[in-house]
Amino acid sequence: MSMTFDQAIAPVTAQEFFDHSFEKTHLVIRRGQANYYSSLLSSADIDWAVSTLGLSVPEVNVVQADREITSADFAYDSGFVDPVAVNQLFAEGATVIMSNLQERLPKLANFCRELEKVFSARVQTNIYMTPAHSQGFKAHYDGHDVLVLQVEGTKEWRIYDTPVQLPLEEQAFNPHDVPIGELTDSFVLEPGDMVYVPRGLTHDAVSTDQTSLHITTGLMMRSWADVMVEAVRKLALNDAAFREGLPPGFANEGFDTSRAEAKFAALLGKLSSASLEPVLNDFREDFIATRLPRAHGQLAQMARLDRLGPDSVMGARPTLIYSLTDVPAKDDQPESIALSCQGTVITLPAHAREPLEFAISTPRFKMDDMPGDLDDAGKLVLLRRLVREGLVQFIE
DSSP states (O other): OOOOHHHHHTTSOHHHHHHHTTTTOOEEEOOOOTTTTTTTOOHHHHHHHHHHSOOBTTTEEEEBTTBOOOGGGTBOTTSBBOHHHHHHHHHTTOEEEEETGGGTOHHHHHHHHHHHHHHSSEEEEEEEEEOTTOOSSOSBOOSSEEEEEEEESOEEEEEOOOSSSSOOGGGOOOTTTOOOOOOOEEEEEOTTOEEEEOTTOOEEEEEOSSOEEEEEEEEEOOOHHHHHHHHHHHHHHHOGGGGSOOOTTTTSTTOOOHHHHHHHHHHHHHGGGOOHHHHHHHHHHHHHHTOOOOOTTHHHHHHTGGGOOTTOOEEEOTTOOEEEEEEOOBTTBOOEEEEEETTEEEEEEGGGHHHHHHHTTOSSBOGGGOOSSOOHHHHHHHHHHHHHTTSEEEOO
């Protein structure tokens, strides 16, 4: 089983996290359990990935706060990474960063999917391996919230001000015009500890006398600004007033904006007719449709289909994100149920809804446990389909 969000932030509860920390302030959790996150990653995983996977830039990057390192220092002209050069730079004090390693390691992929279920947002990882007494980046803030999980070694973190509250993408940190502010907190993360850092909070980190390995989990949240932009777009599809061109000559010196101001005010008044539900539905459908399959071991699962029977122990894939929609009867098509999951839509007869929902939400069951009106033959057909789609798996 993959680590859940609740486990990642324990002993703090999810309710406490969202009430007191999320998008508000940083949260440090110290455990004194060095192996708490070891199931997610190890330095051996990094060695294996850099040395054997044939990675390229920007999957791997190498940085050092007091030294300029370019991709030419550790990658070939083709963009593929030179593992020997990466390790040499690490030995000289540089930090190795691996972006989106969840696309390469199933255990990280499952963890990200667990968080995606909680936040309804895309989740990515950046892995930082920093040698002792080294710093990868100078003080900065991120444009997305992060959960930092300390896996190995120790790292001292320093927290400063929040110059931009919850910055948008175009408000990215610029060291030339954004002051980092006064130091407001400092702490050392040991293996098994974590810190949550909301976007916009300036911070930096320096490894201590040990090599540090940590997972930075980025939460790519949609904002209310995204909702408003999409709501206006939907209004414009049905109201030509939003689609009219701007006044000719509006960019000219001395242009009289009075009529444009009146037009703008009139359009603002129409925003009260905008509806939230269609926008959220679109965002929901896009989010679900873009969660690609996490079906580790699928080839072996398919090989067991011929032995599927009433005594087979089955279970839903643990990280499914899906929606079920009732499709009314139309013309000569009977009522049906549409399951959207893992980038595809599966349509089944309406009477299969109850056993379907049970099968994709229950971690362990046998065929006889499935509720609903399907007979044994129908349950076997349904289970075979769900195994083939990577939604249900053999447990034993």
